[in-house]
Amino acid sequence: MITPEHLTGFLMMHAGFRAEFGRLAEACGDPRDDAHEELLAEQLALVLDMLHAHHSHEDATLWPKLTGRAPQAADALAELESEHSVLDPLIEAAADRGTPLAGRAPVLRRLHELVNEHLDHEERVAVPLMLAHLTPADVEADRRQAMDDFGRRRVPVILGWLASSADARLLATSYADLPVVARLMFRLFWWPAYRRRFTRLYGTTPADLILEP
Numbered sequence: 001m002i003t004p005e006h007l008t009g010f011l012m013m014h015a016g017f018r019a020e021f022g023r024l025a026e027a028c029g030d031p032r033d034d035a036h037e038e039l040l041a042e043q044l045a046l047v048l049d050m051l052h053a054h055h056s057h058e059d060a061t062l063w064p065k066l067t068g069r070a071p072q073a074a075d076a077l078a079e080l081e082s083e084h085s086v087l088d089p090l091i092e093a094a095a096d097r098g099t100p101l102a103g104r105a106p107v108l109r110r111l112h113e114l115v116n117e118h119l120d121h122e123e124r125v126a127v128p129l130m131l132a133h134l135t136p137a138d139v140e141a142d143r144r145q146a147m148d149d150f151g152r153r154r155v156p157v158i159l160g161w162l163a164s165s166a167d168a169r170l171l172a173t174s175y176a177d178l179p180v181v182a183r184l185m186f187r188l189f190w191w192p193a194y195r196r197r198f199t200r201l202y203g204t205t206p207a208d209l210i211l212e213p
């Protein structure tokens with residue numbers, strides 16, 4: 001049995017996916033110049049890679065574990081898994097560097113809609129099962145897996161992306177969970193750098209964050 005706070009990392013990822021494909025669909029429709037196009041392509045590749053890693057982890061580890069502990073939920077979880085397969089061709093089309101970004105914008109818009117529907121469904125069905133059947137040790141194993149998926153070099157950008165996407169409450173819980181050195185690095189370096197990246201990507205400034213030391 002775990003508390004809702006244990007699912008902060010999982011829900012932060014969802015918040016990141018919910019926000020970013022819509023932002024990318026808008027910006028990819030009309031890149032300013034080659035440098036902007038390159039930065040958008042890099043951001044898109046990163047977020048698609050994270051979405052793929054998130055789905056793979058759910059299909060290979062999380063759903064089988066929950067099915068083992070709550071066999072009555074097998075059908076509901078199989079349905080979530082089949083939604084991943086529906087999203088796969090869109091993810092593939094969105095990642096296709098053979099198509100200019102402007103040509104991929106409609107795919108990104110569709111991906112934005114379907115990802116949000118999938119995450120609504122997942123939060124309705126899977127989150128209650130996770131709360132009832134996961135242990136703190138399971139959550140810690142998931143956290144380590146996510147850090148492996150991020151890779152050390154990408155952590156600053158990924159944390160910036162997630163912070164630019166989450167609501168204040170989720171962000172505060174997630175920030176409080178970081179080791180003290182990471183909190184310091186995030187406040188002093190990672191977030192200011194990501195704000196500049198966000199402005200280069202999307203032409204606007206992200207909302208200010210309220211971060212306790």
Ligand SMILES: [Fe+2]
Pocket residue numbers: 014054058122
């Ligand atoms: Fe998920």
Ligand SMILES: [Fe+2]
Pocket residue numbers: 055058080084118122
């Ligand atoms: Fe999912």
